[in-house]
Amino acid sequence: MQKSALTFSDGLFIQPVLGKKKAGDFTDEAIVRSYQTLIDHYYRKDNTLLSVLEYEMEYAGPKEAIHHAIMRKNFGCTHMIIGRDHAGVGNFYSPYAAQEIFREFPDLEIQPIILNSFFFCKKCEAMANEKTCPHPRCDHVDFSGTKIRRFFTSGDGDLSGLMRPEVVREIMNTPNRFVD
Numbered sequence: 001m002q003k004s005a006l007t008f009s010d011g012l013f014i015q016p017v018l019g020k021k022k023a024g025d026f027t028d029e030a031i032v033r034s035y036q037t038l039i040d041h042y043y044r045k046d047n048t049l050l051s052v053l054e055y056e057m058e059y060a061g062p063k064e065a066i067h068h069a070i071m072r073k074n075f076g077c078t079h080m081i082i083g084r085d086h087a088g089v090g091n092f093y094s095p096y097a098a099q100e101i102f103r104e105f106p107d108l109e110i111q112p113i114i115l116n117s118f119f120f121c122k123k124c125e126a127m128a129n130e131k132t133c134p135h136p137r138c139d140h141v142d143f144s145g146t147k148i149r150r151f152f153t154s155g156d157g158d159l160s161g162l163m164r165p166e167v168v169r170e171i172m173n174t175p176n177r178f179v180d
């Protein structure tokens, strides 16, 4: 998603939220080490900047998406990627509520970038989404937080297509990976 957005933007500002999170989320340390590793290996140095935002997530879904956008505008961003179920929790909000609410606030001075969910397609041999890939669901590897947590807690499963090997190693080397 970030690279799709970067293709038609001048630069990419990656600013993960650090601070209190819900149990089962990655810790701040795991998040920062993962992003740093990913950027070191896979992103251009001349158009990508990593920063952090210290802020306590409220899991307020669409309202919090608007808040996040205003904060990023204040950092100088012109656009912000709003994914599926941004700042959501469980099935509390409709998965597209955080994208739809931006229509009610056309004067924010920061544009949401609404992208379809991405998956890895074994036939395309690439990250793809429903607009770009013609293959059936059985060829897709969906991004799954549950699958990722299971891999890092019990070693079960396989994250190929979901996470870069360098990032997997970095998380393996982070002792406190998950919020208790």
Ligand SMILES: [Zn+2]
Pocket (backbone or CB within 6 Å): 121, 122, 123, 124, 125, 128, 133, 134, 135, 139
């Ligand atoms: Zn495909």
